[in-house]
Amino acid sequence: MINFEDTETAFATKSNAQLRKAYYMFKMVANQSLVSLGKMATSIANTLGLPIKSLVKKTVYEQFVGGENIDECEKIIELLANYNVKSLLDYSVEGKETEQDFEHTKNRLIDTIRFGGKHEAVPFAVFKVTGLARFALLEKVSKGELLSEKETKEWLKAKGRVKEICQQAHENKLAVLIDAEESWIQQAIDDLAEEMIRHYNRERVIVFNTLQMYRVDRLGYLKKLVDLANKENFYLGVKLVRGAYMEKERARARQMGYPSPIQPDKESSDRDFDAGVEYVVENLEKGRLVAGSHNQESCRKLVDLMKNNNIEPSDHRIWFSQLYGMSDHLSFNLAKAGYNVVKYLPFGPVKDTLPYLIRRAEENTSASGQTSRELLLIQKEMRRRGID
Template sequence: MAAMDPVVDFGMWVMNSKLMGMDNIVRDLIFRAVRHTFYEHFCAGENTVELANCMKRLNESGLRGMLDFAVEFTSDNDACDRNFHGFLDTIETAKTLPPSSVSSVVVKITAICPLNLLERVSDLLSPLYHTLKKPDPLTPEEEQHLLLGQQRLLKLCQACVEANIPLVIDAEHTTVQPAVDYFTYSSAIKCNKDDNPIVYGTIQAYLKDAKERLLLATNAADKMGVPMGFKLVRGAYMSSERKLASSLGYQSPIHNNIQQTHACYNDCASFLLESITNGSHGVILATHNVESGRLAAKKAEDLGIAYWNKKLEFAQLYGMAEALSFGLRNAGFQVSKYMPFGPVETAIPYLLRRAEENRGLLSASGLDRELTRKELGRRLKAAIL
């Protein structure tokens, strides 16, 4: 269903319509429908108890989990504080689970620092295509709010250091990514020690400058003697990035076609795998593309990277690309599923974004559906006979 454009369009229309502002009965019916369909397929539970149970079932099948408190961006410090405590509780939950079941905890910077402030900081740090004029300096109040955001992240980093659990910082829109990178690398300098990367940044391969930024980051980390962690993804905000660039009369920062994105992803993955053999960096290769998974596995084998090497992890979203996840696991690699959790009403913005991002991916990747059809046929035949 999630691969069908009309279904996705209808679902997004309902979630953004006046129906969500009607009486409790209508809202409850909608939430119930969402919970027992898309939510249960793509999310790990409404709270840490349900998350822990889901993680245990996942680990029994030989996979690990990246714990993600599924909240989106916010615009005020009170909400940032609430989200911070949600991420902190996630780390505490991770500490109670078997170490073999948890690969990392995920944090979203726009959930712990106001979005508009991150946009202002990004304009000052590195003016990109969306910057039309020279930005004004931060006000004293903005500087104070920025400090609060940094303190929230450092507290989360310290909690992960004490628990020896990696903290993966998600990539976001290019309008805030310079600020996200600032948060990421400044915290990595403080927390990544002794050949043990705790803080992981994210590189989006659909950006034309992805390889260049990756090279700059790894070279700087090597010069400073800082072990760095990198999660490599294809990218998440394609439609919005292109619309913004077009509205401002600039070229899109996204590759012109999917083949260029695939080539960039595979090139970056190859470089990162080589960095494991040459240094102390950690790598998470997050992909739903079977060919990219095959190429990376072959590269790791050619480089002599042991299957049990803790510096290498493959990852896919929970509820997606199961054939790839289990194929890589059966080949002996560490494999994680990205496990979003939280109340249905809190997770809906996450589900909407994922639906919009992945509609093309889901329609183009029919391997899981093909295997599911075969298995259903096998079970039906076995039941009849």
């Protein structure tokens, strides 16, 4: 039986000073109005060029990001690997829109793949298609609209970048996860991911698509993909998550007057997430799973499912995944019990990682429930160490 309350294991990598700092950081972001204020201050500071960088760097950035570049992440990768927790380098620069930016991002992603190819502690790479293609173009492709000649060229270039990344992953024998994004651009992402999966997942799993189970249609899509994998004889890599854009999705659906693609309530998202996990585990002949979740109940269920099906904890077909700086009680206790665990380790310049950091801060306000969980665990460990 895994003890997720074992805070000694959960925070083994943290010194007393680091633990105290994490405590104050989570206390700060627990305050929703402070987060909104921080968001506003950050965007003003960005436009005006005020030196907010060091403040951000010393707080949320240090908690959730590995460093400005791959070299700066190496220490953390080694530290986590000492506890059998693997890392996945996530180049977290978002919101770029020019061809030059996309090429730059592609090159950084290829760096992460080459690095992963040489380091056992880095078994995956990851990317977002919006880091390689214009959002509006992805929306147009998703709608099936006719592209102009210029757009067709642009789309071919974007596809070329995705292909180049997957090819690099293939050559380096490294698995690559394609993150899921907003539903109105996801069709283009799914089509690209399927094309890459069909091409590269013949001998082993290289490409993983991500399915957001807060969408009402994803369980059906998962079943369709499993059928295809069996029929066409390829390995199906899927990362299952609940989904990160719920409010935005609902607001857009309301505004534009179409039915929301999101589950009516949290219980339905939980139900489909767990059902999806179960479905992949039932289909492990071709299916490969990364369960991306901070939900303790879902992790517990997957552990039980593996036990009941006599699947070894270290079975290479199943991975648990959490984000760096969050839910260490799950990652480190699962890894200690022999399960495969990989942490998303974001990196990038402070300014460019702000959208990622704001998402993390928002997710950790007291309203979301995640902070109280993190805070309680940190407090428990501080008490255990006698430093509270």
